[in-house]
Amino acid sequence: MITDTAIAERPAAEQAGMPAPDAILQLGFAFWQSKTLLSAVELGLFTLLEEAGPLPAEAIGERLSLHPRAQRDFLDALVALRMLRRDAEGRYANTPETALYLVRSRPSYVGGMLEMANARLYPYWGRLTDGLRTGQPQNEIRDDRPGLFEALYADPAALEGFLRAMTGLSRPTARAMAGLFPWQEHRSVADIGCAQGGCLAEILRAHPHLEGIGFDLPQVGPIFEAFAREQGLERRMRFRTGNFFTDPLPAADVLVMGHILHDWDLAEKLALLRKAHAALPPGGALIVYDAMIDDERRENAYGLLMSLNMLIETPGGFDYTGADCAGWMREAGFRSVRVQPLQGPYAMAVGLR
Numbered sequence: 001m002i003t004d005t006a007i008a009e010r011p012a013a014e015q016a017g018m019p020a021p022d023a024i025l026q027l028g029f030a031f032w033q034s035k036t037l038l039s040a041v042e043l044g045l046f047t048l049l050e051e052a053g054p055l056p057a058e059a060i061g062e063r064l065s066l067h068p069r070a071q072r073d074f075l076d077a078l079v080a081l082r083m084l085r086r087d088a089e090g091r092y093a094n095t096p097e098t099a100l101y102l103v104r105s106r107p108s109y110v111g112g113m114l115e116m117a118n119a120r121l122y123p124y125w126g127r128l129t130d131g132l133r134t135g136q137p138q139n140e141i142r143d144d145r146p147g148l149f150e151a152l153y154a155d156p157a158a159l160e161g162f163l164r165a166m167t168g169l170s171r172p173t174a175r176a177m178a179g180l181f182p183w184q185e186h187r188s189v190a191d192i193g194c195a196q197g198g199c200l201a202e203i204l205r206a207h208p209h210l211e212g213i214g215f216d217l218p219q220v221g222p223i224f225e226a227f228a229r230e231q232g233l234e235r236r237m238r239f240r241t242g243n244f245f246t247d248p249l250p251a252a253d254v255l256v257m258g259h260i261l262h263d264w265d266l267a268e269k270l271a272l273l274r275k276a277h278a279a280l281p282p283g284g285a286l287i288v289y290d291a292m293i294d295d296e297r298r299e300n301a302y303g304l305l306m307s308l309n310m311l312i313e314t315p316g317g318f319d320y321t322g323a324d325c326a327g328w329m330r331e332a333g334f335r336s337v338r339v340q341p342l343q344g345p346y347a348m349a350v351g352l353r
């Protein structure tokens with residue numbers, strides 16, 4: 001995006017031999033693009049276009065109750081952002097990417113995460129400066145409510161939205177993990193803090209010899225079980241209720257902790273790693289995955305921003321580098337610890353008991 005100011009400033013900057021301000025301005029206004037996409041997901045635009053498209057602006061406006069003043073700019077902005085296509089007759093349609101990932105009925109849908117970003121993270125990130133000053137969460141638990149999961153899970157719609165969001169977020173990483181870990185050497189896997197079960201389903205589908213357990217808080221059980229049935233995996237993935245701080249972890253050859261350690265402070269992270277070590281049989285493995293920050297803390301902007309998201313969302317959580325994680329795992333007793341990239345900003349740390 002090039003703003004008017006950037007256009008006016010660039011020749012002046014170039015003439016004076018100075019760097020142009022474009023990158024700064026684009027980053028500063030990146031929320032315009034982001035919120036336009038998030039509103040399109042909230043409105044179900046991509047799903048509508050898949051079911052009834054291609055459609056002209058007026059028809060979309062009518063179906064989604066958009067004000068006539070907003071219709072064309074909203075849709076054409078999405079064309080310019082490469083999220084929609086417009087044909088010669090002025091009808092709008094999905095791109096191959098939005099058709100695959102932003103249509104609600106598709107198993108490849110990643111919009112659950114964007115729905116949560118729109119409903120929760122977008123307003124809470126508006127208070128980032130308060131979080132930076134106070135070190136306190138800026139979400140539902142800002143006013144001393146018990147904890148993130150207790151607050152979320154008290155509201156069934158928020159619970160379902162959050163769990164669906166986790167599936168959207170973790171599916172590409174789970175797919176990479178399904179291909180990059182030697183699953184053929186193991187028979188069972190337990191996903192600790194499994195949410196809806198999206199990660200487990202990807203692993204089990206790729207490796208038909210494996211049996212899986214999803215371990216999570218009791219409120220998650222019915223949603224996990226419904227998802228397992230939907231995936232046709234109800235015989236191979238079972239739910240075990242438990243609290244990973246106070247209850248024993250399930251027995252399995254491989255334990256997975258995805259997006260778990262980053263929710264907690266250092267003492268809690270170490271307690272979870274020790275507990276995983278104690279629960280595994282000799283030769284068993286722990287896989288930790290997160291948007292691990294590069295060891296120099298210079299490159300993985302997503303991982304670093306995810307850590308700021310933990311500042312907004314939790315009392316003590318933070319993201320960490322692969323070297324941090326490997327060090328903690330060794331401290332907890334794991335051997336042969338290695339860190340391996342998965343996809344995008346994600347990496348896994350694997351350690352053996």
Ligand SMILES: C[S@@+](CC[C@H](N)C(=O)[O-])C[C@H]1O[C@@H](n2cnc3c(N)ncnc32)[C@H](O)[C@@H]1O
Nearest residue numbers: 149166170193194195216217242243244258259
């Ligand atoms: C950020 S989500 C990660 C979900 C999933 N592993 C993934 O990567 O998509 C954290 C999960 O941990 C679960 N959880 C939080 N506290 C827990 C506890 N004390 N015991 C068991 N599960 C817990 C939550 O219910 C949620 O499903």
